[in-house]
Amino acid sequence: MFVKRRAFTLVELLVVIAIIGILVGLLLPAVQAAREAARRMQCGNNMKQLGLALHNYVDTYQKFPASSRGYSGCVGNAVNGEIKNASGLVALLPYIELQNVYDQFNHDEAFAVTSSGQRATGTVIGDPATNGNAALAELELDVFACPSDSNPVKGRLVGNHYGPAPGFSGAATNYDFIVAASPEFGTCNSYATTSSTTKRMFGGDVNTRMAEVIDGLTNTFMVGETTRHHVNGAALAWSYRGWVMTGVDPYYNGTNGGINVWHQPWVHPTWQSPPFVPMRGRARSWWVSSASLHPGGCHFVMGDASVQFINETIDKPTLLNLTVMADGQVVTLP
Template sequence: MVELLVVIAIIGVLIALLLPAVQQAREAARRMDCSNKMKQLGLAVHNYVSTHSALPASSRGYGGCDDLGPANGEIKNANGLVSLLPYIEQQNLYDQFNHKEAYAISTTHQKALGGAIVGDPVTNGNAALAGTELEAFLCVSDNNPVKGRCVGTAYGPGGSYSGAATNYEFIVSCIPELYDCNVYAKASAETKRMFGSDVNTRLAEVVDGLSNTFMLGETTKYHVNGGAFAWAYRGWTMTGIDPHRDATYGGINVWHQPWAHATWENPPFTPIRGRARSWWVAAASLHPGGCHFVMGDGSVQFIAETIDKPTLLNLTTMADGKVVTLR
């Protein structure tokens, strides 16, 4: 009996030693799967450029900005990721959308002073399609639910429908995207990201070099500031990822911003890994130590969460003249 207990104890110790290695191997596989999906999205963007000679807009007809409304006066709240569907073997889904009408209506935070909402996403079918869960937009390391955050009058596509979240999004300049319609054309070259609302940037404008500039980023399906990002539409604060909101805020894998302090809430807020609180534009993942980015040339880089803010800004902007080479 004593010998049997010793053998069982030894087996238990070996299992305890082996378990972390198994978990690391599983995460390595998940991380590779996530990287491959982002690589495919990078290729989809370049195939889009080959067809249209420019990048897709980060959004079309966003109605959440503060001033006179979208460029052509039509509020559609479309996420530019929809335009990539034909290039990720989702042509059939793309064809089902009513692209002439709204993809979502954010009635709680419809702030544009001008323009008009085109159609109704509930009756035109777009709201229902927005709930389609697409593996191409999901990272297996993120155990947050795909649905449940993109709901209601602020974050939902309309009515009682729930949008499906995405872990991958365009890199944008978050403050203009949310507060100032049509500001991209007037912004200085030093502050521009590769994508903007109602703007089709050309690759030639990425003068810092495609291999040195973020094109798409990774985020979590749970945002404490806002709900999450839906792949099909733009609701309130769904603007895209901005790793460098400003000199104070931003970063990678930030679960609690310092200014958003715990005394705002009762009981006090407890940061939870996997629930990003980097305002509404989080670059984050559940991969240990950082998250993935697709560079302008289509390559995928894993960026450590310890990266300093100036370097992160230089990688985020496309024409500030401060080139960072990733090795």
Template structure:
């Protein structure tokens, strides 16, 4: 009997269960994975933007250190830009050679090779001898969050003291521009208007003249000297002002008439400060510190910290 039972057990086949997922189960798994990915992607993007924002802040700190060292050597900050008529004596806001403050501090940003090998300061920016300098990309002057190209075409549209310039001219992009102040360029710089004051802004960087830290009577920690501008509406440059270029002066300096990222007319986009950071726009103070300012800042406070000697009394939030 035992032998027969063993033979019967040997002849029995193991029960096979169904293998794989049903269609409903597969759809549920796909839906769960989609939800998890949907929750994860914004966190990844936020982390990447936080890293880009920190890198942008570090770039500005490097610019601040460069300005500090320049001041230590020359006992003054560089001029916002250099512009004269062809006689090299009469100031002109769209004059030559046009080189900006950001070109002057290159050796203090470990970019002495660019200044020594590519830039010929005695010639206008538009001169063919400066072709390579005009398109040189300086990483310290670029915001990692900016979506613009490394260069942009500069069209004509401004007054000129040079003839024979062939526009458009390709220019290197830069996201950090000097603080001209609260006065509009055309009012302070256009000699045909009674409001012209020789293009001297009430900020830190303007035509042909240098500020000292002693001139910043509002205090170094209360004075903005450099701000950020994105390339979406108003591409700027570290190189300088090209005589005859469209919005040439506004490519290297900015006006704080409106809070950063304010939605104004296209002309005001070129004069304003802006960024693609969701939290606000970076600004550099004269003491070398960097802060982020939102578009909701009180205009009076923004104007006060944009001027060098306004003697305003305010409590910064």
């Protein structure tokens, strides 16, 4: 006796496949959003560590580290005539459980040499290729990498302008000090003579103190987020300074600046051939580098070490007031 088995028809199979496709289509955005939320949380945690590290540094030395030491990209005389191209982020390593990495650096000599990008007058102290600093610059440290950023950590920081030394590839950072980018690049030791109403919390070869942040630590940016790809410029390295690598500046001027702006009015699209096409996730320029791949904005560490997510639609006057530390314009976070 034969038992007749009922099987699925082709139409039924197609209906089931279509239903599964619809469910996957509905679930995929939710899964992606959940993953980005986790990445964004990790990114914020990284920045929180840096904020606490800065406060621990101040507890030890009663002042903040300089954003850089002996920068060679500026015009003028290097402080003490010594070119070192050191990033102040290295000073935070002992406070983020990376004392072993800190101890390997030769802090008395240069961290990078950018032979094609040296404008400052001074003597390069030592050779980063032989003193070990260039090799350390290649380390990919998780605390300086935002997991939301799909740009590679290494690959752009090479060559005579952006690399730590010939034959070495620097590792990029997603986080850096808040500075006035253009003056830092334009004139050596400019921070020392900058008006208090336009000063950021950090500058090259100058150690600010908490008492100088008269607008209030809770109302002033201390560390900003950026992408690991700058279209004009390369990126920011965590251990050294190269060509146009001064720090993060959220407010360049009333026209150019802002958050997550992938193209700027000042940079005409026909200056490049083929014409420039803005791409989300690639900050347009070193002087407008406050950006992230988080939807809608990016993170900042405030002077009190709290981490705030600032919307990309923030108005320019408020952004300026949050960027400078002593203009007397105390604002409430949006």
